[in-house]
Amino acid sequence: MAVLSRNRAEAGPGARRRATLGRTLRSLSWLIIVYVMLTAGAALFAAPFAWMVVASLQDQSTMFRWPPSWIPINPDLENFANFLKNANISRWFFNSAYVALSVTFLQLFFNSLAAYTYAKRSFPGRDFLFALGLGTMMIPGWVMLIPQYIILKNMPGFGGNDLMGHGGHGWLDSYWGLIAPGITSTFGIFLLRQYMKNIPNDLLDAASMDGATHWTKYRRIMIPLSLPALAAHGIFTFQFVWEDFFWPLIIISDPDLFTVPLGLTLFVVKNRNVWDQLMAGSVLVTLPVLIVFIVFQRQFIKGIALTGMK
Structure with missing residues (x-):
């Protein structure tokens, strides 16, 4: 009984550290997922505005190309x-x-x-x-x-x-x-x-x-x-x-x-x-x-x- 109690006492801090590390990793994983989703959403909503800015800096012959160009070709005002x-x-x-x-x-x-x-x-x-x-x-x-x-x-x-x-x-x-x-x-x-x-x-x-x-x-x-x-x-x-x-x-x-x-x-x-x-x-x-x-x-x-x- 004494040996078992001593083993449990020695294993206690390690188990707590592993549990804490597991919770931290799970929280970090969810945080990464949330930030990826927010970044994707922001990019989705910003894409039309970005395309409008790019289109305003190039002539009409190039603005409707597919796939669209996100960098102006020969930009001018x-x-x-x-x-x-x-x-x-x-x-x-x-x-x-x-x-x-x-x-x-x-x-x-x-x-x-x-x-x-x-x-x-x-x-x-x-x-x-x-x-x-x-x-x-x-x-x-x-x-x-x-x-x-x-x-x-x-x-x-x-x-x-x-x-x-x-x-x-x-x-x-x-x-x-x-x-x-x-x-x-x-x-x-x-x-x-x-x-x-x-x-x-x-x-x-x-x-x-x-x-x-x-x-x-x-x-x-x-x-x-x-x-x-x-x-x-x-x-x-x-x-x-x-x-x-x-x-x-x-x-x-x-x-x-x-x-x-x-x-x-x-x-x-x-x-x-x-x-x-x-x-x-x-x-x-x-x-x-x-x-x-x-x-x-x-x-x-x-x-x-x-x-x-x-």
Whole structure:
């Protein structure tokens, strides 16, 4: 018995080391598998963008070769020069930037106010109103297009309309028509509210004891502490508005008000089969969204990671 006990004692540390090594190898194997899958997924999603960049740097005769070339053959910037010469890109960029930045800042302001109210204020029916707002997310956006169009067309006192909303075009063919429907969003309120709920109430109570008003608490406490969520929400909003095609297509007929997606469509209609120039234009219009994400990516990732955590 003594010998058996001594053998077990001597074998114990070795067995534990082997078990620990086995668990480490299994964890490492799963980690490698996960990284391989993520890398493959990233490559799959990045491939169209990479091909677009390569195609923009070569002539049309070589861009459709099979198998596709991932390294430009005799790269040059002629496609970009031709696109800038044939397209009113500066006007399209101005329109898209003006609308996207306006909608983004308006949404950040109004949605953060609503989120602060739902997260930190107590009033009768608060949870019911919040649930009712979330319920509107189940309504397809296409259902709202015709009512929004009619409301904007009959806007009293604008675009030649009388006080009854008749006689003119209202906010159609105007910047307000592009901006007004997007000044708030249920998703943005939900995202910011979930983040603001995690901010300790003790900070607000201490501010109240110092005589701070709700506006002061919102401006001095909630906004600075919610910057990651605001950055995430801002990137989502800017990207959506910048890339939106269908709503501008419905309400805009003046070429001087065309946004980037409408402008590219007009370019394709007027200049058929110039795919090399179209790829160059697509690269140019993608850059603003890419720059915004690169600048705010740390805040964006932090906001997404912390939203909803208890």
